[in-house]
Amino acid sequence: MNVLDKRSLGAGLGAAVLACAVLPVVLPPYWIYLAISAAVSAVIMQSFGVIVGRAGVMSLCQMSFAAIGAWVMLRLNVAEAPGGFFVWLILGGLAAVPVGIAIGLPALRIRGVNLAVVTFGFAVSADIVLSVNPFPGAQDLLMLDRPKPFDTDGGYFILCVIVFTILAVILGIIGKTRLGLSWYELRHSERSAAAHGISVARSKLAAFAISAFVAGIGGGLLVGQLSLVVPQNFAMGQSLALFAVAIMIGPHHPEGAVLGGIFGAITATIMEKISLPQDFGGILFGAGALLALRSGLSQTDMTRMRKREISARKMLKAGEEAEEKATAEGRTSETPAVPVPPTPRAAADRRPVLTVRGLTVKFGEVVALDAVDLTVPEGGVVGLIGPNGAGKSTFIATVSGFVGGQGSVELDGRPLDKLSPHKRATLGLRRTFQTTVIAPELSQYEYLTIGAGRRLPRAEADELLEFFGCPPGEVPVSIVDAGTRRLLDVAAAIAARPKVALLDEPAAGQSAAESLALGARLAAVPEKFGVSILLVEHDMELVQAVCEEVTVLDFGHVIASGPTGEVLEDPAVRAAYLGAADVPAT
Template identity: 75%
Template sequence: MNFIDRRATLTVLGVAVAACVVVPNVLSPYWIYLAISAVVSAVIMQSYGVIVGRVGVMSLCQMSFAAIGAWVVLRLNLSDAPGGFLLWLLLGGLAAVPVGVAIGLPALRIRGVNLAVVTFGFAVSTDIVLNANQFPGTTELKTLVRPEPFDGDGGYFILAVVVFLLIAAGLALLNRTRLGMSWLELRHSERAAASHGISVARSKLAAFAISAFIAGVGGGLMAGQLGLVVAGNFAMMQSLALFAVAILIGPHNPEGAVMGGVFGAVMATILEKLKLPQDLGGMLFGVFAIFALRSGVSQTDFTRARKRERQARKFLESADAGDRREDAASAPVEVPAAVPPPVGRAGTAALAARGLGVRYGEVVALDAVDLTVPEGAVVGLIGPNGAGKSTFIAAVTGFVPGYEGAIELDGRSIDGLSPSARAQRGLRRTFQTTVIAPELTQYEYLAIGAGRRLPKKEADELLEFFGCPPGDVPVSIVDVGTRRLLDVAAAVAARPKVALLDEPAAGQSAAESLRLGRTLAQVPERFGVSVLLVEHDMELVRAACAQVTVLDFGHVIASGPTEEVLEDPAVMAAYLGTAEVPLS
């Protein structure tokens, strides 16, 4: 947990403790009731924080999960089930989990507005069912009795605050796990997450399950507050309104959940008591919308990011200016001494593609391509734009299904495996365009790439080796070139069999590119990772690669030792644009 997150957590904890002392002893019963409503809303907002804030999924049915939790609690109360309210609250949350998983299944194939329509359809269906069937206890007029010592409104407020804090603490711990960090990566790029060995399906379903559980607990708390509930408490428009608040405020941060709960529960009453027009609430909502549109993130994310960046910049300014990347343009770049590129171990193939073919209708992107990456070697894959280089990487890593031919990793076939499964087997890649969650620190991104939390010494060694800033620096303030280096470092951090690097030197100067080439040449010996390098920079290729394969129009036109291949007339003609299109 970084300093900003720790300070925000302590602030929320301090406010919660103060509220538990002040609210029951100072406020009138009416305001205590509103305070309970605000905390219950904040609990439900945390479910939006998981699915909307962390994963970025447009879910419009969280109040339907809350209705399930309330229904179960009231059903158990009507039956005088053993265990009492606190156990019923837990069971209500658990009852919502399988429904959350079922609703999450469409998210594996659809997203965006289409998924929003599916989830909103579930909310509408739930609304119809609830209006046709009353909640348990309504006909019998059997209200839910709160347990001691929480039977009074003051005590129940404290219970609601404790539940909120327990959920917030659980989510804070979850954020530090691979699952929690994978949600942030899913929000920005599912392809990048899969390339790091993250199962997109499992991560999304886990998010739906956990968010449904939290919403179910919130619904149970609402039942405990009101004694009996009606369908109107969980109307579909409630889900829509809270979704809008979640987008603007950011309930995945504890302070955002509190703000969302207060805004939803007591804003109208506060305006009425202050004799202010209700339209002012809409104006405030509009101000938040402007901030969200301006920054592309929620208000609490925006505020946290600015504080985190200011702290990181102060840290960088206090560090040695010669080690800072932003000074690289004005200071000579230290280029490692040239070393002979590793040639690999004879007869041992870390990666082998045989007869690899990819067709898009009548267009042949790859035609029977053979390519081998020996163990312990750096192999180059070059060719003009549109030659099929990125298509080759995409096919090998599983992002292009239905290819022809066979692919083996460390002597074992990986045909038919998903991208995440191939990554878990030891095949990692980078992309031409990096999509890294800006709120992550470099340490956190390395942990995602490695699939484990790296010891600080190991992480620092990787960052220093690839010329990245200190690990506590957030990704949001590093330049594009550094992000590409960080992407390479994350791929190597996993210690895969083979790392496939797609133009990692883009955005770097000639000297920095040469430095990277000589750095990559040391990767197999230092980290035990073979490398397939896709590049246009020939000096980088010469510095890093012992062997090169050249593609043109999806065909291999040359393959062999680097210098021999680069001097081949056919290769020179292809780069000069005079090569003839091969016949298929």
């Protein structure tokens, strides 16, 4: 946990204690009631924070999950079940979990607006069911009693704040785990998440399950506030309004959930005081949500990001000043040496770790790959080159499981043909993409944690970042340039210590000097980290300097394969690249 996180936690706990000590004493009864409504709404907003803020899923049925929690609370109350209020509260949250998972199943196939329509349909169905079947105890006016010593309005406000704080701390802890960090990556790129060994299905279903549990807890707290609820308390319009607030404010941060709860509680009162229609508040929330969607970040995201960037820029400036001082004193740091072209090893020293045979991919009548064979030896760097449209990226996508094809793929003797991308990544086959998509709100340390699939020791993470020439780990991705993001992506792939890393044009957009420096690093990767590399590149100088063997594709066919020097002298290869076989090789 960095300094900013510790300060935020301390400030949040301090604010919670202060609210519990002061507000029940100084507020009049009506405003205490509104404060309870704000605290309950803040709890429900945390459920939006998990599914909308972190995972980026458009869910419009969180109030339906809250209704399930409320129904279970009232049903247990009518039955006079053992355990009392607190046990019933937890059971109500748990009852919403399987429903949340069931609603999350369509998210495995659809996303965006289509998924929003599915969740909205569930909210409409829940409205109909609740309207026909009243909540338990409603007909006989059997009300739920608040637990002692929280039976007064002031005491119940304190209870709601305690529950909110406990959930916020737990969600904060989950947010620092690989599961919590994976939600951020899912929001930006499911393909990148799968390439890092993350099960997209499990992560999404976990987000739905946890958000449903939190919403169910919120529904139970609402019953404790009102003693008896009606279907209108959980109307689908409530879900729409809170969804808009979630998009606008960002309830995946505790302060955002609190602000969202306050807005949800006092908007109706403010509209009444200034003689405006109640629906006008929803219009304002909708407009704010549209602005947030346009920027791609909520208000709390932007606020936190600015704070992290200010701190990171101070750190980078201090590092630059230290480097300038070291240069002036003649204590410059070592730069990677220009790599020496590798000498092909004997066949006995080249045990295959990745073997691809007869790989064929067709898109309709177009043959993207035609019976391609390729082997990556243990401890080696092999190149895959070819002109644009030759099928290089299709090859990597097929080998890593993102595109279906015919043929066989074996990793260290184990067939991978029927395995999903995340399973292949888990077994030791990692890849990078031409277009790097990294959640800007993550720090480099957090991104390495996602890539490694484990909590990296700080020393190991620092070693990786220094090796690949990246800034310090606390620096957020939002202020890292595109070239450094590519290096960070490679570092994340290597951090997992896979058997083979498939690197798709990692030097794109870098200068000649930076490309050669990257080549020196890649050449050292097999010995330093025990990772073999398949390098897809257009930079022939980099390929010559790093790859002991190279395979050349042209229109999906292998036109040459063998030691790098011999292949690049092949007239067919020069013709494919330069359009003429008599152009001398460089």
